[in-house]
Amino acid sequence: MKVTLRIRRFNPEHDARPYWAEYIIKDVAPTDRVLDLLHHVKWYIDGTLALRRSCAHGICGSDAMRINNLNQLACKALVKDLVKGDHGTIQVEPILGLRVIKDLIVDMEPFFEHYRSVMPFFVNDNPPPDGEFLQTPEQRARFDDTTKCILCAACTTSCPSFWANGTYVGPAAIVQAHRFIFDSRDTAAQERLAVLSQEDGVWRCRTIFNCTTACPRDIEVTKAIAEVKNAINRGGVD
Amino acid sequence: MKTHQFDALIVGAGGAGLMAALYASQEQRIKVAVVSKLYPTRSHTGAAQGGIGAALGSEEEDRWEWHAFDTVKGSDYLADQDAVEVMCREAVDVVLELEHMGLPFDRTPEGKIAQRRFGGHTRNHGEKPVRRACHAADRTGHMILQTLYQQCIKNQVHFFDEFQVLDLILSEGRVAGIVAVDIATGEVHVFHTKAVLFATGGWGKLWQITSNAHACTGDGTAIVFRRGVPLEDMEFFQFHPTGIRGMGILITEGVRGEGGVLINNEGERFMERYAPTIKDLASRDVISRAIYLEIRDGRGIDGKNYVYLDVRPETVNKHLAEAGETRRIDRAYIESKLPDILDFCRTYLGIDPVEEPMPIQPTAHYAMGGIPTNVDAEVVIDAQKTPLPGLYAAGECACVSVHGANRLGTNSLVDLVVFGRRGGRAMAEYARNAEFPPLPENPAAEALAELEQLRNADGGTRVAELREAMQDMMMTCVGVFRDAACIDSAIEKVRELRAIYDTDLHVDDQGKVFNQDLLDAWELGRMLDLAEATAVSALCREESRGAHSREDFPKRDDANWLKHTLVFRKPDGRLEIDFRPVVITNYQPKERVY
Numbered sequence: 095m096k097v098t099l100r101i102r103r104f105n106p107e108h109d110a111r112p113y114w115a116e117y118i119i120k121d122v123a124p125t126d127r128v129l130d131l132l133h134h135v136k137w138y139i140d141g142t143l144a145l146r147r148s149c150a151h152g153i154c155g156s157d158a159m160r161i162n163n164l165n166q167l168a169c170k171a172l173v174k175d176l177v178k179g180d181h182g183t184i185q186v187e188p189i190l191g192l193r194v195i196k197d198l199i200v201d202m203e204p205f206f207e208h209y210r211s212v213m214p215f216f217v218n219d220n221p222p223p224d225g226e227f228l229q230t231p232e233q234r235a236r237f238d239d240t241t242k243c244i245l246c247a248a249c250t251t252s253c254p255s256f257w258a259n260g261t262y263v264g265p266a267a268i269v270q271a272h273r274f275i276f277d278s279r280d281t282a283a284q285e286r287l288a289v290l291s292q293e294d295g296v297w298r299c300r301t302i303f304n305c306t307t308a309c310p311r312d313i314e315v316t317k318a319i320a321e322v323k324n325a326i327n328r329g330g331v332d
Numbered sequence: 333m334k335t336h337q338f339d340a341l342i343v344g345a346g347g348a349g350l351m352a353a354l355y356a357s358q359e360q361r362i363k364v365a366v367v368s369k370l371y372p373t374r375s376h377t378g379a380a381q382g383g384i385g386a387a388l389g390s391e392e393e394d395r396w397e398w399h400a401f402d403t404v405k406g407s408d409y410l411a412d413q414d415a416v417e418v419m420c421r422e423a424v425d426v427v428l429e430l431e432h433m434g435l436p437f438d439r440t441p442e443g444k445i446a447q448r449r450f451g452g453h454t455r456n457h458g459e460k461p462v463r464r465a466c467h468a469a470d471r472t473g474h475m476i477l478q479t480l481y482q483q484c485i486k487n488q489v490h491f492f493d494e495f496q497v498l499d500l501i502l503s504e505g506r507v508a509g510i511v512a513v514d515i516a517t518g519e520v521h522v523f524h525t526k527a528v529l530f531a532t533g534g535w536g537k538l539w540q541i542t543s544n545a546h547a548c549t550g551d552g553t554a555i556v557f558r559r560g561v562p563l564e565d566m567e568f569f570q571f572h573p574t575g576i577r578g579m580g581i582l583i584t585e586g587v588r589g590e591g592g593v594l595i596n597n598e599g600e601r602f603m604e605r606y607a608p609t610i611k612d613l614a615s616r617d618v619i620s621r622a623i624y625l626e627i628r629d630g631r632g633i634d635g636k637n638y639v640y641l642d643v644r645p646e647t648v649n650k651h652l653a654e655a656g657e658t659r660r661i662d663r664a665y666i667e668s669k670l671p672d673i674l675d676f677c678r679t680y681l682g683i684d685p686v687e688e689p690m691p692i693q694p695t696a697h698y699a700m701g702g703i704p705t706n707v708d709a710e711v712v713i714d715a716q717k718t719p720l721p722g723l724y725a726a727g728e729c730a731c732v733s734v735h736g737a738n739r740l741g742t743n744s745l746v747d748l749v750v751f752g753r754r755g756g757r758a759m760a761e762y763a764r765n766a767e768f769p770p771l772p773e774n775p776a777a778e779a780l781a782e783l784e785q786l787r788n789a790d791g792g793t794r795v796a797e798l799r800e801a802m803q804d805m806m807m808t809c810v811g812v813f814r815d816a817a818c819i820d821s822a823i824e825k826v827r828e829l830r831a832i833y834d835t836d837l838h839v840d841d842q843g844k845v846f847n848q849d850l851l852d853a854w855e856l857g858r859m860l861d862l863a864e865a866t867a868v869s870a871l872c873r874e875e876s877r878g879a880h881s882r883e884d885f886p887k888r889d890d891a892n893w894l895k896h897t898l899v900f901r902k903p904d905g906r907l908e909i910d911f912r913p914v915v916i917t918n919y920q921p922k923e924r925v926y
Binding site: 234 | 471
């Protein structure tokens with residue numbers, strides 16, 4: 095099949111503003127990834143195309159992009175799910191809400207700054223036991239979903255509240271906080287809840303569910319945010 | 333050009349680099365930084381799936397000595413046994429340390445760290461499979477990487493993200509720093525240091541079908557090779573038996589650990605013929621060869637180049653019953669233990685492994701060889717194991733050697749954390765006591781000249797064309813099976829590709845900002861160096877051992893080849909081979925049967 099790949103291009107060394115470039119790619123297999131198409135352009139048509147990617151199978155979190163107006167990982171978006179018939183167009187642009195540096199590459203630093211603000215690390219200052227901290231399978235299951243996060247930013251940059259106000263910590267940071275708040279071994283839940291109850295914390299979430307749709311790891315992001323809101327309302331985790 | 337000064341510098345931010353960074357930065361009297369070409373959480377440690385081996389005995393009796401024996405046997409007796417003992421003993425402690433850092437391992441009903449079976453890991457020297465792989469579903473590497481990065485944030489480790497290392501600076505016979513380019517700006521930086529630890533990972537991208545990330549191009553290994561450090565055991569590169577057909581994406585050995593079996597076109601569980609005792613849980617080299625032989629004999633699925641991996645509950649339960657085990661599994665169990673595997677198969681193949689078997693083929697996976705080090709991660713530069721002061725390496729880029737001719741599943745993660753920790757401690761101790769060596773004049777001159785030459789390369793051959801030619805050649809001639817004629821042709825070919833690289837390369841992007849075209853070209857140069865080193869080492873070793881299967885020398889030959897290969901690159905570019913004896917402590921080499 096044939097695909098017209100429309101890419102939002104911008105090179106700060108040449109271009110005053112971003113523009114759309116179109117590349118026609120032949121002999122595309124329905125199971126090709128959008129990343130394969132981008133590689134085809136980069137490797138055989140125009141080497142100046144810039145994008146982040148590494149593992150190419152949805153684990154490293156490098157290649158979140160806006161593909162046909164929805165945030166996805168380019169390595170998990172398959173042509174057959176985007177194009178029906180023998181010929182179609184796929185549109186690829188950088189994720190929204192973060193400054194574009196070049197082509198599909200955005201400045202991730204504001205995203206990671208929000209991430210760092212929620213104490214995204216295990217805290218337990220008691221002397222560790224000789225063996226492991228014991229934790230039942232049920233306690234472990236309580237935060238399993240949010241351990242899957244790969245920090246790709248697909249959720250945060252699909253969130254209208256984040257687009258409107260970049261000071262909002264965003265869904266990804268809340269997911270990371272959730273992973274520790276509900277871990278029975280961790281002792282800093284209250285400190286994280288205090289951070290997230292502030293003006294730029296969970297209350298900027300309007301329950302729009304874009305984040306849940308966007309998550310390439312199928313994390314129930316909106317639900318995790320709701321659980322953090324509930325914990326704040328109740329004054330802590332049970 | 334910017335110049336920085338740090339007492340100790342770590343290059344690479346996967347499991348080994350982050351562990352080293354945590355330990356080195358505990359020494360308050362020195363300044364430590366990490367340089368990584370990727371944002372740290374993008375590192376390939378995150379793709380490790382099935383587990384990290386440690387004889388915790390959560391589920392059944394286990395001893396670290398059994399783990400050591402399995403590792404030595406798995407290595408086809410090429411691993412240094414003193415180093416293996418260090419690794420397997422410390423594995424127990426380091427896994428508990430990871431748990432204390434918050435790593436969310438799966439749990440047993442009693443609340444302990446859950447463990448599963450894995451290839452080559454046995455009870456009491458090969459009696460039967462043992463549950464040794466500590467795991468967090470099938471994303472154990474992801475959890476290790478996240479946990480270590482989280483701890484680095486907590487401890488305020490200094491990172492230079494998206495900086496590509498270009499060169500190692502030596503001065504007065506010791507390390508004086510590195511040269512790196514800030515990918516976002518194109519600006520070249522010099523890092524003046526006393527100690528450098530390379531934790532730059534593997535080089536699976538030398539092969540066409542690989543489980544490795546695009547970033548796995550062996551940069552650090554190639555850099556030290558060009559600076560005169562030999563590379564050890566480069567002929568041993570592991571092909572993981574179960575990659576997704578055509579794509580190479582890893583399907584964890586944990587699938588077989590949970591009871592999955594390999595099936596040929598006749599519906600036969602063929603590993604019963606090749607490894608009668610532990611069958612589908614034999615070492616990876618054994619299984620990859622078996623798959624190739626099945627395919628060669630026409631028993632690939634529909635006569636093609638793949639077989640099936642079957643983890644459907646009815647199949648698993650049938651074999652569990654045959655084996656006299658009481659355990660049974662169901663869909664919910666597979667969903668909870670192998671969620672990412674199910675996701676990969678549903679996404680890329682459109683099949684559900686609970687309903688259908690997975691089409692798989694061997695995939696280039698792991699470098700057993702690399703930068704030679706001792707157990708403190710100090711890089712050693714000759715057969716006498718003389719250290720190069722200030723230079724360290726840990727993780728896949730290094731060769732301690734704990735994996736010998738074939739690595740056991742789960743031992744890469746053990747290697748990362750054990751030797752990352754040891755390296756971090758050792759480099760901090762060295763850096764605290766050493767003086768800064770003087771920087772040579774224009775320390776970045778060579779790196780800058782090479783970048784400028786590549787930036788302006790306007791020949792007729794694209795980087796991708798050359799890279800694909802190299803990958804095809806390595807897959808065909810330096811893959812699971814090898815022989816002299818084919819390896820010879822590979823060496824000739826890689827030298828032809830090198831000549832084209834030097835004279836006829838084309839780079840489109842002449843810019844500064846995120847010039848990935850330029851860095852792709854630079855990486856290809858490193859890969860060509862490693863391809864040549866691999867092929868030359870493979871031609872030299874006239875025996876079959878572990879992952880190195882020579883069809884013209886099908887037997888292991890302990891009389892002549894129970895030794896490590898060291899390949900040196902001379903200043904004029906010629907490669908020379910030397911050898912180093914294997915360290916044997918408790919386990920005399922014997923025939924390897926599973």
